[in-house]
Amino acid sequence: MKTTTGKSIARIILGTGLIIAGIGHLTFARKEFQAQVPDWIPLKKDDTVIYSGLVEIAMGTALVFAPKKYRPAVGILAASLFVAVFPGNISQYVNKRDGFGLDTDQKRLMRLFFQPVLIFWAIKSTQQKRLKAL
Template sequence: MSRLSWPRHVARWLLGLALIGAGTGHLTTQRQEFQAQVPEWLPLDKDFVVLASGVVEIGLGAALIALPRQRRTVGWVAAAFFVAIFPGNISQYVTRTDAFGLNTDQARLNRLFFQPLLVLWALWSTVAWPKPRGKRD
């Protein structure tokens, strides 16, 4: 397996740390804020969803940092996670729910455009996305 270029290596670590931080928030001080993003139509207890997704985020963040040999697989799993939680962001926008300082429609709309960037960040930083042959990571 080829070595990761330093920008990708740093980006992978930053994403891992961000996920660990967000996951810790799910389990502690930001639990209610995260519950505001759980769609009403989801047939699960909001607190359970927040706690479970927090555990997943911490695990993904740790895996991004601690498992460099499995980085492609972890990158795809992280990208899938970001896609899976996107309906919560859409729900927050549609229901006009305030959380995390997103207290205007424009702020909630702007946030929707950040989620695809997280997907791309996970794929790019782990070289999970296919690249042309002969190109350096």
């Protein structure tokens, strides 16, 4: 399999996952996502979940459908989204909030290690050329 084909498959899977997660924010997993909203966010938890769901749908759609020349920028934006929501994952761990089957400290802690994978995935699946060291 060609590298570009592998990257395209990875990008589309990630984008589709974001679209499904975003739909979940708005429908079937709304309460689960509320467990990840830190208390210091100045909005109602449900509003935060709705807004972040809309962003995830838009980001997922961009990952799947963006023209090739815009994909590196979209990848950086997607990685930035994963960085931006990371405090929610930390909050879920620190405050021992159950959600998505993360009902033990060990499971919530392991979830934290998945975030860097998503960041790497977003960048690597959208990168056009190999980055050269400075």
